[in-house]
Each structure stands twice: as C-alpha cells, then as structure tokens.
Amino acid sequence: MDSCFAYWDRIHNQGERMKDKEDLSALDGVPEARDGDRAARDGVSAALDGDLDMNARTALPLPSRIPRLASIDALYPPETLDAQRLRYEELKKEFFRHFPDRQALSGPLFFSAPGRTELCGNHTDHNNGKVLAAAISLDTIGAAAPRSDTLVRVVSEGFGAFEVDLADLSVRPKEIGGSASIVRGMAAGFAEFAARRGSKPQIKGFDVYIQSKVLPGSGLSSSAAFEVLIGGILSVFSGIEISPMEIARIGQFAENEYFGKPCGLMDQMACALGNTAAIDFGDADRIKVDLLRFDPSEYGISLVIVATGGSHADLTEDYAAIPGEMKAVAAVLGRSTLVGTSIADILAQAGEIRKSCGDRAFLRAWHFVKETQRPDTLRKAIRKADIDAYLATICDSGDSSAKYLQNLYSPKNPSEQGLLIALAATEDFLAGSGACRVHGGGFAGTIQAYVPNAKLPAYRTLMESLFGPTCVFPLRIRPFGVVCIENLQGAFDER
Numbered sequence: 337m338d339s340c341f342a343y344w345d346r347i348h349n350q351g352e353r354m355k356d357k358e359d360l361s362a363l364d365g366v367p368e369a370r371d372g373d374r375a376a377r378d379g380v381s382a383a384l385d386g387d388l389d390m391n392a393r394t395a396l397p398l399p400s401r402i403p404r405l406a407s408i409d410a411l412y413p414p415e416t417l418d419a420q421r422l423r424y425e426e427l428k429k430e431f432f433r434h435f436p437d438r439q440a441l442s443g444p445l446f447f448s449a450p451g452r453t454e455l456c457g458n459h460t461d462h463n464n465g466k467v468l469a470a471a472i473s474l475d476t477i478g479a480a481a482p483r484s485d486t487l488v489r490v491v492s493e494g495f496g497a498f499e500v501d502l503a504d505l506s507v508r509p510k511e512i513g514g515s516a517s518i519v520r521g522m523a524a525g526f527a528e529f530a531a532r533r534g535s536k537p538q539i540k541g542f543d544v545y546i547q548s549k550v551l552p553g554s555g556l557s558s559s560a561a562f563e564v565l566i567g568g569i570l571s572v573f574s575g576i577e578i579s580p581m582e583i584a585r586i587g588q589f590a591e592n593e594y595f596g597k598p599c600g601l602m603d604q605m606a607c608a609l610g611n612t613a614a615i616d617f618g619d620a621d622r623i624k625v626d627l628l629r630f631d632p633s634e635y636g637i638s639l640v641i642v643a644t645g646g647s648h649a650d651l652t653e654d655y656a657a658i659p660g661e662m663k664a665v666a667a668v669l670g671r672s673t674l675v676g677t678s679i680a681d682i683l684a685q686a687g688e689i690r691k692s693c694g695d696r697a698f699l700r701a702w703h704f705v706k707e708t709q710r711p712d713t714l715r716k717a718i719r720k721a722d723i724d725a726y727l728a729t730i731c732d733s734g735d736s737s738a739k740y741l742q743n744l745y746s747p748k749n750p751s752e753q754g755l756l757i758a759l760a761a762t763e764d765f766l767a768g769s770g771a772c773r774v775h776g777g778g779f780a781g782t783i784q785a786y787v788p789n790a791k792l793p794a795y796r797t798l799m800e801s802l803f804g805p806t807c808v809f810p811l812r813i814r815p816f817g818v819v820c821i822e823n824l825q826g827a828f829d830e831r
Contacts, residue, residue, distance in 0.1 A: 351624040362717045396611055396627035402568050404571045405818045408623050410632035411448060411819065413473060413812050423547070424477070424824050431479035432547040434491045435718050438543060444479040445572065449565035450814045451475065452557045452606035452814040453641065453784065454776055456710045457615075458703075458732065458737045461600040463666070465708035469606035470630070470714070471613075473812040474551070476561040480544035483574040492546040502539050514598040515562065521590025522566045529586065530576050534750035540573045551809070554643055555776025559595075560603035564589035567608070568818040580608035581625065610817035618675050628718055631813050635723040637770065638787045642762075642799050643807045644754030646780025654746050654779050661697035662704055665689050674704045682831055696742060703740035707733060727771040727786055734759065734773030743778030757802060758783045765791070765798055 405411060412420045424446060431444050438444070449472040457467030486502040494756050498516045505524035511517035529535045546565070550558040567583035570576065584604035591599050601623070606613050609627060616624040632639045667675045668689050669681055682701055683687065691699045710729050717726035738744055738759070745753040755774055762772040762785050769791070775784040787795045796808045 337477070339694060353534035357521055371732070394397055396629055398579070398581060398609065398625060399817065401577065402571055402580060402583075403816060404623070404820055405816075406821050408446075408448075410822055411689040411706055411814070411821070416473070421824075424479075424806060424821075427477060427479045427545060427547055428824070430491075430493070430547075431543075434497070434545055435481075435489065435543045438481055440747075441481055443824075444481045444543075446824060447478045447480060447565055447568045447572075447819065448475045448727045448816075448821065449561045449568065449607055449818040450479075450610065451561050452603055453639070453811055454555070454602070455784075456707070456714055456733050457602075457613065458707055458733060458774065458778070459700075459741055459743065460663075460704055460708045461617050461633040463662050463673040463704055463708075464620065465704060466614070466616045466711040467602050468612065468614050468711040469602055471606055471610040471814040471817055472556065473814050474549040474556060474809070475693040475814070476546060476548040476550050476558065476565050477543045478546045478569065480542050480566055480569050480573070483541040483543065485541050485582065486539065487541040488523075489541075489543045490515065490519065490546065491544070492624075493548070502541055505539075507594055511594070513577060518559075518590050519561055519566055521594030522563060522570060522586055522807065524594070525589045526570050526574065526576055526578070529578065529582065535576075537576050538576050539570065542569055542573050544569060551643070553781065554641065554809070555782050556641070557607060559591065560587060560607045563590060563604060564608045564818045568820060572820050579606065580610075584608040601706050606817075609814055610819045612718075612743075612764060612813060614711055626715070628715065629815070630718045632723075633789075633812065637723070637748055638789055638790050638792050639811045639813070640785050640792070640795075641775055641782045641809050641811060642758050642785060643782050643803065643809070644758050644780070645803050645807070646752055646754045648749070651746060651777075651779050653779055654743070654748070656744065658741070661693060661700050664693045665697050665821070668692055675708070677701070677705055677831070679705055699740040699742065703736045707736055709739075730771035730773055730786065734771070737774045737778065741778070744774055746779050752780070753781055754780065757798070761797075761798060761802060766796055 338827045394517050406543065408420055408424060409417060428444065432439055436792060451474045452469050453472050454467060455468040455470055455573060457465060488500040488502060491497040495515070500516050500518070504521045505520060505527060508520065511520065527539050548558060548561065550556050550561045552558050564583050566588055567586055571578050572581065572696065587604035588599060590603045591597050605615055605625065609625070612628040613627045613631045614628060659734060662674050663672070666677065668685055671677065679702070682698070682705065686698065710733050713729045714726055717729065744755045755778065759772055762783065766787065769788055770786040772783055772785040775782040799808050
C-alpha cells in the first residue's frame with residue numbers, strides 16, 4: 337500500500353489555517369452544541385483563502401469541524417420534515433433490532449452525509465481544472481453507538497451486514513472493492529492523520545445501522561456519502577478534532593488505497609462540506625475551495641436529475657479515455673495536465689495534436705479549456721443573483737459536453753443513446769426557459785435539468801413517458817455536509 341503521508345502534508349498545509357483550538361471530547365456523554373456549531377447550523381460559511389471578492393449574501397466560511405445539530409429541523413426542507421422524522425424513528429428501531437445487546441443505551445447518536453450533484457466542470461478535475469458541485473437533500477444516514485473495543489459492526493439497509501476489526505489497519509486484498517475496505521481505510525487515515533499531529537488516539541469501534549436515499553449509479557456519489565458518514569462517526573467517537581475538508585481527503589485516500597478505485601476529490605469535498613462548493617484543483621498541494629449559498633428554488637426553478645436507465649456496464653474504457661486523451665494533448669504541449677492551457681496553445685500545436693493524439697483528443701482538450709472557466713462564470717452569476725446568466729452558462733456546459741467532450745453515449749454501443757434522447761426532449765420542452773446538461777461522467781445514466789416550478793408536473797410526465805415511472809428526482813441544495821445529530825427526541829415531540 338502506498339503511504340498516505342503525502343495526503344497529510346497537503347492536509348497540514350491547508351488544515352492549519354482552519355484549525356479550531358477547542359477540544360472535541362470522546363463520546364461518553366454528548367457535549368452541548370457549541371457556538372461554532374450553532375453558526376454552522378445557521379448556515380454561515382466564507383472562503384478558504386479569501387482571495388475572491390465574494391459578497392456576504394453568497395460567501396460562506398468553510399466549517400472547521402463537523403456541525404452538531406440539536407435536531408433534524410435545520411437539515412431538511414420544511415415540507416419533508418414529517419417524513420424525515422418517521423425515517424429517523426425507523427432508523428432507531430432498526431438499530432436496536434439489529435443490535436439487541438445495545439438496548440441498555442438511552443439512544444444512539446445520528447449522523448447524516450449528503451449526496452452531491454456536479455453543477456459544472458464536466459471532466460475537469462482529473463486535469464487539475466475547476467468544478468462547481470453542491471451537496472443535495474438526498475442523504476445517507478446512520479444510527480451509531482461507540483464500543484469499548486476496536487470492532488465495527490455495520491448493517492446497511494438493502495446491502496447486508498459486515499464486521500471490521502480496527503486493531504489491524506492494513507489493506508486486506510479480499511476486502512478490495514467492498515464496503516469493509518472503506519471502513520478500514522477511513523480508520524487508517526484517521527490514525528495517521530492524528531499521528532501526524534503528535535497524538536495517539538484510540539480508534540474506537542462502533543455499531544451502526546445505515547439507510548440511504550442517495551441513489552446508486554445515479555451520479556450522486558453514494559460512495560462518497562458513505563465515506564464521509566464513516567468519517568463523521570470516527571471523528572466523534574474517537575475524539576479526533578478534524579475538519580470536513582480533511583475528512584474528504586481521507587475518504588479519497590480510503591477509496592484509492594483500500595477500495596482500489598482511482599478517484600478525484602470533488603465528490604468527497606462536496607459531500608463533506610455542504611452548500612455549493614467552487615473547487616480549484618490547479619495546485620494539488622493547495623486546493624482552493626469556496627463555499628457559496630445558492631438555491632435555484634429561490635428563482636422559482638426546480639433542479640432535477642433524470643435517470644435514463646442506461647447501463648454503466650463496460651464503460652470503464654470510455655471513462656478512462658477522457659483523462660488519457662486530455663493528458664496526451666498536454667504532453668504535446670509540454671505539460672502533465674491541461675491546467676493553464678489556452679485555446680491559443682491548442683491552435684498553435686493543432687497539427688501535431690491531431691497527428692499524435694487524434695481529432696477527438698483535440699476536441700476534448702478544447703472542451704477542457706472552455707469548461708474549466710465556467711465555474712468562475714457561474715460564481716459571478718450567483719454573486720450577482722443573475723439566474724439568466726447562470727442558466728446560459730449551464731447550457732454552454734451541456735453543449736460543450738455533447739459536441740467536444742463527446743460523453744453522451746459509448747461509441748461501442750451507438751444504439752443506446754438515452755442521454756441524448758433525454759436532452760433533446762428536455763431542450764424542446766423548456767424552449768429556452770431553463771437549462772439542461774449531462775450529469776456526472778456521462779455515456780449512460782442521468783441528465784441534470786433546471787425546470788421552472790410551474791412546468792415540473794408536465795416535465796415529469798414527459799420524462800416518465802420516455803424512461804418509465806420514478807425517473808425524475810427533484811433535488812434541493814443542502815446547507816450542511818456531514819453532521820452529527822445529538823437529539824432527535826425533541827424533534828419528534830414537536831409533532
């Protein structure tokens with residue numbers, strides 16, 4: 337296994353500026369929510385470096401630790417609270433049903449980690465570009481209680497149960513590709529993170545029952561939500577003071593080194609931090625993150641994804657070709673990635689790029705140069721509350737993915753083009769009144785659409801006529817990333 341010390345060097349450089357001196361206690365009794373947590377609950381947040389002119393209406397500070405909420409009321413849209421309370425009540429019942437030996441507890445603690453939606457920056461992160469991503473109201477939740485030993489027992493609704501003993505934090509080949517590897521990798525990352533800061537924490541085991549509304553295979557990052565949920569539990573139960581941004585980096589480490597899947601950092605960042613995150617990967621050692629307050633519903637627009645039902649089977653080669661071709665063009669330009677490349681650079685070497693890399697690689701590089709500029713354009717539109725400029729930029733992003741990135745269907749299976757059908761029907765339906773684009777990695781899966789609220793019922797009917805029932809999922813941007821919920825009883829008593 338590669339050492340993760342390189343990760344901690346980066347975390348240390350960024351995290352020292354965000355470090356909060358107040359100790360987090362290990363959970364024997366749960367501490368009261370602190371002033372900083374109340375601020376996070378109120379949705380206050382600002383930028384990592386403060387180098388951008390963001391006004392107070394949209395600029396938010398990065399959370400320095402996991403917010404601890406007194407109830408679920410601030411976490412979900414008001415119209416969903418009754419359903420969410422019932423959901424948590426059921427979660428608690430299932431916890432005690434699966435862990436009957438914990439009946440003596442007054443009650444478990446509750447944790448929530450959101451899924452995420454990519455708003456812009458389609459296939460830019462792997463070449464050190466910029467992205468705009470947001471946490472969403474669909475989340476993964478867990479009822480958990482600490483143990484006195486190092487055993488972790490996980491039961492996940494619909495996915496079965498497994499155990500991990502954290503006394504051994506080395507990579508287990510037989511766990512690669514499974515959820516147990518994520519738990520072990522997160523614990524290993526936490527232990528090494530703490531060691532780098534000179535402490536020797538006891539990584540405590542825990543019991544947890546998990547339920548998720550983050551749809552697998554939808555491009556909403558169910559795996560990242562699971563990773564940061566486990567990170568939140570480890571932080572609270574082991575008493576390790578850590579920021580959500582650092583949890584995101586440990587999540588990436590666990591997925592890369594233990595689960596065995598190369599991945600970027602966008603998904604974990606968006607799930608851990610909450611709100612809308614503008615992320616600049618230009619310098620891998622000093623990733624810049626700015627949080628923004630943005631809610632399309634304030635403009636009478638519903639943000640939705642549409643599941644087209646396409647299969648992700650055998651798409652690994654298609655996904656891998658995109659960063660591969662972009663980096664091949666970068667090599668012609670004397671770079672390791674395309675960050676910092678201009679259209680003039682591409683045109684100046686057009687002949688050599690087309691000869692050495694092919695025309696598709698040329699076009700994908702063209703897409704990167706334009707697409708990596710759009711998150712900044714969107715930030716300006718958000719700051720000015722200019723929803724028309726925002727939607728126009730989203731349309732430009734979708735157009736670029738279709739024409740230049742070419743990730744709307746697999747060339748190995750041209751008979752399956754559900755994404756293009758969904759986009760064609762959506763553009764015709766909206767007739768300039770909203771926006772749409774491919775969502776996530778592409779080739780199959782989901783599109784993202786901005787639909788005026790008044791048109792949403794008719795839009796749902798249209799999409800369901802093409803892709804079947806329950807294919808349309810309205811999303812709300814969530815103001816929290818991973819959180820610990822200290823008390824549910826008060827919320828239930830309010831009904």
